[in-house]
Every structure is written in C-alpha cells, then in structure tokens.
Amino acid sequence: MRYIVNGSCVGCGLCTGICPEVFTMTDEGVAKAIDEEVDRDLATALDAMQNCPVQAIEAQE
Known part of the structure; x- marks a missing residue:
C-alpha cells in the first residue's frame, strides 16, 4: 500500500x-x-487517512 497526500492538505x-x-x-x-x-496492515497509516480533517490522504494499492 502506498499513501499520497494531495493538495488539500492544510x-x-x-x-x-x-x-x-x-x-x-x-x-x-x-x-x-x-x-x-x-x-x-499498518493500522496507524490507515487511522491517519481516516482521521484527516480535510481528507487529503489517499491510498493506492
């Protein structure tokens, strides 16, 4: 799994x-x-994505 932070990040x-x-x-x-x-299965990365207040984190397989 690869995570990306998009331009919505504040x-x-x-x-x-x-x-x-x-x-x-x-x-x-x-x-x-x-x-x-x-x-x-890195639960903390998924937790960060799900809790981002501006939904700036995306996951790619």
Whole structure:
C-alpha cells in the first residue's frame, strides 16, 4: 500500500502525529507521505487517512 497526500492538505500535522513512519512535514508546512510502500496492515497509516480533517490522504494499492 502506498499513501499520497494531495493538495488539500492544510498542514495540521495530525497524520505525522499518528503515523510518523509514513508521514512527514515538508518545509512548506504541509504533510508528505514517505515514498515507500508500507505494510497494508499498518493500522496507524490507515487511522491517519481516516482521521484527516480535510481528507487529503489517499491510498493506492
């Protein structure tokens, strides 16, 4: 599973707080997914996606 943060991100940091293994903040103040495929069962990544307040996280198989 690969996660992508789209242009809707407002930089709240929720995803990096929940799952720093997959998400990081950029110098521009928005989140970015680490460019690595992650274990499909990584519950914290899914939790971050489901709890994003602006639905900026997408998952790709």
